[in-house]
Amino acid sequence: MAVRFVYQASCLIxxxxxxxxxxxxxxxxxxxxxxxxxLQEKCGRCHAxxxxxxxxxxxxxxxxxxxxxxxPRELQEELLEGKVSRHKExxxxxxxxxxxxxxxxxxxxxxxxxxxxxxH
Numbered sequence: 001m002a003v004r005f006v007y008q009a010s011c012l013i014x015x016x017x018x019x020x021x022x023x024x025x026x027x028x029x030x031x032x033x034x035x036x037x038x039l040q041e042k043c044g045r046c047h048a049x050x051x052x053x054x055x056x057x058x059x060x061x062x063x064x065x066x067x068x069x070x071x072p073r074e075l076q077e078e079l080l081e082g083k084v085s086r087h088k089e090x091x092x093x094x095x096x097x098x099x100x101x102x103x104x105x106x107x108x109x110x111x112x113x114x115x116x117x118x119x120h
Contacts, residue, residue, distance in 0.1 A: 028105060035099075035106030039063055042093050051110045060090075067107040076100055 039049040048055040048062035055062055067075065077083075082094035095103065 031102050031105040032109045033106075035102035035104070038095070038099050038103055039106065042095075046090070051113055059087075063107060064110050067104075067111060072104065072108075076104060079103060 036049060039047070043049060043063060044056075046055060046057035046060040047066075048060075048064070050062075051064065053062070070078065079095050079100045080097065082092040
């Protein structure tokens with residue numbers, strides 16, 4: 001199951017990188033960094049956005065856990081539509097396609113790093 005998820009996520013990220021602006025496609029680390037910055041600015045007040053650590057707001061799951069809960073295309077759609085929140089207290093944030101591409105690239109990098117740490 002985890003292998004299939006990583007494969008699906010890698011296919012989605014590869015497609016997103018191909019569709020992204022040429023400067024981002026040439027340097028995936030810039031896209032990932034942009035995604036991290038967006039998450040820190042928009043979500044970091046409540047959610048953990050790093051590979052490890054607890055969320056500042058205890059009831060807010062870390063973004064890495066949210067990423068693991070969704071199929072990549074589903075999360076992409078949820079972020080674009082601003083529907084990720086299931087709680088009325090959480091603000092609805094609509095992201096642009098470019099923002100979503102960057103966020104998914106960053107979360108994918110965290111997921112791959114996590115699976116790499118388990119195999120070593």
